[in-house]
Amino acid sequence: MTTQKTPVKASTARRAGPRFPIVGIGASAGGLEAFTQLLSHLPADTGMGFVLVQHLAPAHPSALVHLLSATTPMPVHEARHRQRVLPNHIYVITPNTCLRIARGVLVLETRDATPGVARTIDIFLESLARDRQERAIGIVLSGNASDGTIGLEAIKAQGGITLAQDDSAAFRSMPHSAVAAGCVDLVLAPKEIAEELARIASHPYVAHERPVATPPVSESAKTPADPSETQDLGAIYVLVRKHSDVDFSLYKSVTIERRISRRMALHGMTQTADYARLLRGNVPELERLTADMLIGVTRFFRDPEVFEALKQTVFPALFASGRKDPLRIWVPACSTGQEAYSLAMAVTEFSEQAGGTARALQIFATDLSASRIDTARAGLYPEGLAQEVGSERLRRFFVEEEGGYRIRKDLRGQIVFARHNLLSDPPFARMNLISCRNVLIYLEPTIQKPLLTTLHYALKPEGFLLLGTSESMGAAAELFQTLDKKRKIYTKKTSVGSRLVLPAITQRRLASGPPAQRPPPGRTRHPGSMPNARPIGSRSSALRRLAC
Structure with missing residues (x-):
């Protein structure tokens, strides 16, 4: 269903190409009032597309298209399968459907009838993050529970912009969950959100232009022109x-x-x-x-086939008969802890299924961000994680609390979280397995080999290294033997000598400032020791209620 209106003259028609910004707006209880307030104050010519995802009763028709059409001059459509999103148009989810977007085209599926917490907002926002990256804008309005939090995390991780309704929300659980997770940029009333969208729409970062902070490059000289x-x-x-x-x-x-x-x-x-x-x-x-x-893109059992491969190829070797020493795993760049906890669950499951002698587990999980380490150590995650871990693991490894689910104390006790700089701090040593996924992709190529040399040093003989599915050994291929090429699992070559290389100590420095200072001799730590957690800074409110 589409409400026919006189076509809007878009002053931003130059952004009508495939990469114009798309705004995903999620709401549940109290959402109609919030939608109405936002759209009634939103200009009709922002050049953005808008997709509204509301929790709807699956068996009843929705009047949202009709009701919202009275609040805005933009055309309001009922979302259809394979419908291309256009700028200055609004698309509304239909009852009993799950909505995604790919290459600017909506994808509708019948909603899963499995009982549990609705995740329709998360599902759409996660797909929007993949599709639009920095030109994705996510908004969570009034509603109960925590749907939308994981989706906003995905958008922010991809460089998009995130907003949530302030305490004007009739039901505050959904926006509060997102704010508490640290993934919201602006916390505003719906009217102010509309004003913010109008302002952001013309900014070069989200417009179909070069990001403003990237120096212009001369095609002939290939050097910054300014x-x-x-x-x-x-x-x-x-x-x-x-x-x-x-x-x-x-x-x-x-x-x-x-x-x-x-x-x-x-x-x-x-x-x-x-x-x-x-x-x-x-x-x-x-x-x-x-x-x-410090880009933190993580989730429980990310790339599930990787964990299955570990159970098939790595864990059997680590649990070979006669091994009594603790199994040591290091997860650098652990972000908010999901990867470390997933490994702990997977090891526990394998150990029980194998039926052999239990082997003590020690996981060291580190990150540069003190706030993310605090989140990981607390082990409290929003309700939407049920879809990531499954009902059996949820029952086995989590305890339900107000605001979400917390990792059980016995599992948390197997993991030590600490702040650590992978590029300059001494590494942990004598590791059986290192899971360093999706770190190399963010580093300059000249840093990657020294880092891999450090990880080689940190592993025990014939230890295992796990990289991200988009990563490879590159120039450090002589250090590791490929065990699973597709899933990026490697074993340490013992024929190559190990040496400690800290990439940040020997690599290039900025010409515009003094070189980074090495730690004074008295603060040097031995490889394998646990660094003390250090706060990066303090949180406080700032200009225009920037939340994080």
């Missing part, structure tokens, strides 16, 4: 390094500068120099930028 832009970016790198002890010049510049552009968009800035001035002495914004740069 030295002042490069200098301002260098100043930002130095400010962040002094604040966090992390040298982000070792990370891929395109990825990091997209994150800088994202923060600039949230502040309405288009000049890198202005943002560099904002950062000076601004601890809350430095903390938020650092958190953005």
Whole structure:
């Protein structure tokens, strides 16, 4: 069903190509009022497409299209399978359906009848994150439970922008869950959300233009054409390094500068120099930028076939008869802990199924972000995780609490979480398995081999290394033997000598500032020791209610 209206003259028609921004808006109880307030204040020519995902009774027709058409001059459509999303149009989910988007086209499926917490908002927002990346905008309005939290996390991880309704929500559980998870950029009333969307729509970061923080490149010289832009970016790198002890010049510049552009968009800035001035002495914004740069894309049992491969090929070797020493696993860049907990569950399941002698398990999970380590250590996750872990694991390894599910104490007791810089701190040693998934893809190629050399050093003879499915050994292929090429499982070659290489100590430094300082001799830690957790910064409210 589509409400016919006079076509809107879009002042932003230049963004009508395949990469224009798309806004996913989720709501449940109290959602109609929030939708109405938002759309009634939203300009009709933002150049964005809008998809509304409301929790609807599966057996009753929805009047949303008719009701919302009275609040906006934009055409309002009932979402249809294989319907292409157009700018300045609104699409509304239909009852008893699950909605996704791929290449700008809506995909409808009959909703799973399995009882449990609805995840229709998460499902759409996760697909939107994959489809639009930095041009995905996610909004969670009034509603009960926690649907939408995982979806907003996915959007923010891809460089998109996230918003949630403030305490004006008739039902606050859904927006509160997202804010508590640390994945919301702006917490506003629906009217203010509309105003923010109108402002963001014209910003170069979400418009169909080059991200503002990336220096223009001369096609002939392949060098930055604006030295002042490069200098301002260098100043930002130095400010962040002094604040966090992390040298982000070792990370891929395109990825990091997209994150800088994202923060600039949230502040309405288009000049890198202005943002560099904002950062000076601004601890809350430095903390938020650092958190953005430390990309944390994770979930329970991510790539399930990888865990099945571990049970088939790696765990049998680790549980071979006669082994009495503790099984040691290291998960660097663990983010909020899902990977570490997934490995603990998988090892427990295998050990019980094998029926052999139990082997003590020690998992060391580390990350640069102190706030993410705190989340991981607490082990409390939103209700939507039920779809990730399954009902049996949920019953076995979790305890239901207000606000979600917490990992059982005995499983948490097998994991030690700590803040650790993989590129400059001494590694943990004598590891049987290291799961370092989706870290290499964010690092400059010159850093990857020294890092893999460090991981080779950290493993026991014939230990195992697990990388992300998009990663490879590259120049470090002589250090590891491929065990499973598809799932990126490797074994340590014992014929190659191990040596400790800390990539950040020997790699390039920014010309615009002093080199990162090595830890003083008194603070040097021995490989395998547990570093002390150090806070990166403090949380506080800031300009325009930037939440994180």
